[in-house]
Amino acid sequence: MPDGSHIVDLRACTPGPVREILPLEARGLTYEAGGHRLIDDLSLRFEDSGLSAIIGPNGAGKSLLLRLLHGLIAPSGGEVLWRGQAADETIRLRQAMVFQRPVLLRRSVAGNLRYALRHGRNGAAGASVGSSVEAWLTRANLLHLADRPARLLSGGEQQRLALARALSRRPEVLFLDEPTASLDPTATLAIEELIGQARAEGTKVILVTHDLGQAKRLADEILFLHRGRVEARAPTEQFFSDPENDNAAAFLAGRLVF
Numbered sequence: 001m002p003d004g005s006h007i008v009d010l011r012a013c014t015p016g017p018v019r020e021i022l023p024l025e026a027r028g029l030t031y032e033a034g035g036h037r038l039i040d041d042l043s044l045r046f047e048d049s050g051l052s053a054i055i056g057p058n059g060a061g062k063s064l065l066l067r068l069l070h071g072l073i074a075p076s077g078g079e080v081l082w083r084g085q086a087a088d089e090t091i092r093l094r095q096a097m098v099f100q101r102p103v104l105l106r107r108s109v110a111g112n113l114r115y116a117l118r119h120g121r122n123g124a125a126g127a128s129v130g131s132s133v134e135a136w137l138t139r140a141n142l143l144h145l146a147d148r149p150a151r152l153l154s155g156g157e158q159q160r161l162a163l164a165r166a167l168s169r170r171p172e173v174l175f176l177d178e179p180t181a182s183l184d185p186t187a188t189l190a191i192e193e194l195i196g197q198a199r200a201e202g203t204k205v206i207l208v209t210h211d212l213g214q215a216k217r218l219a220d221e222i223l224f225l226h227r228g229r230v231e232a233r234a235p236t237e238q239f240f241s242d243p244e245n246d247n248a249a250a251f252l253a254g255r256l257v258f
């Protein structure tokens with residue numbers, strides 16, 4: 001339980017990002033596979049900081065959309081633009097993604113962070129990497145596990161490490177695909193705290209979640225995705241009080257939406 005017993009010196013972590021790659025835009029994005037149009041002529045724009053939550057039924061295309069925006073998969077049509085440009089190596093180093101199941105290196109907990117810090121865009125070396133590793137482990141409440149093999153951690157600890165590793169590279173944009181889907185409430189709270197800090201420090205967070213409570217707790221705005229299209233988008237309070245879209249309303253009411 002994060003109880004304040006691990007005092008975090010945020011100044012020891014590298015400073016927050018300067019955002020230079022926003023806005024992020026999708027223009028007429030489509031993704032087709034197996035004869036189906038899974039992302040359907042989707043256009044959207046993320047202008048500024050804050051947390052945008054993407055919700056919607058299973059199979060709506062949330063994970064595909066995130067992968068397309070992050071550049072992990074190529075669209076069948078349309079384009080993803082960062083400040084008007086296609087992604088290049090610089091832009092790729094300024095954004096990060098964390099998945100539902102953390103993908104960790106076969107190294108120690110500290111080793112995973114050290115690797116990220118050495119190979120990130122700031123490419124620091126020597127002593128500064130050492131102090132940064134310690135600061136991030138402290139922030140993620142993992143310092144006591146620094147020498148443990150990362151793959152032997154609990155699910156919640158692995159996800160804290162995956163998130164700390166992503167954040168240590170100071171991404172301007174952070175994509176999160178159901179980062180707490182398999183975690184209990186205590187582990188979820190710890191992850192939500194890390195996400196909240198990143199947001200507060202100016203990272204633009206784009207979070208896919210099936211957890212409506214989480215969307216309410218964290219998001220500045222909600223996007224409702226259905227059948228590969230964004231059917232509703234509104235500031236969080238407004239979205240939950242008046243979704244202005246029949247499918248979104250049905251989804252919020254817990255009815256099955258196909």
Ligand SMILES: Nc1ncnc2c1ncn2[C@@H]1O[C@H](COP(=O)(O)OP(=O)(O)O)[C@@H](O)[C@H]1O
Binds near residue numbers: 056
């Ligand atoms: N490579 C693929 N080939 C065929 N169908 C796919 C592929 N990837 C995803 N899909 C299908 O696309 C739809 C959207 O998938 P996904 O983005 O994972 O949904 P969500 O994350 O919203 O639950 C689903 O019906 C899924 O089965």
Ligand SMILES: [Mg+2]
Binds near residue numbers: 062063064
């Ligand atoms: Mg998904």
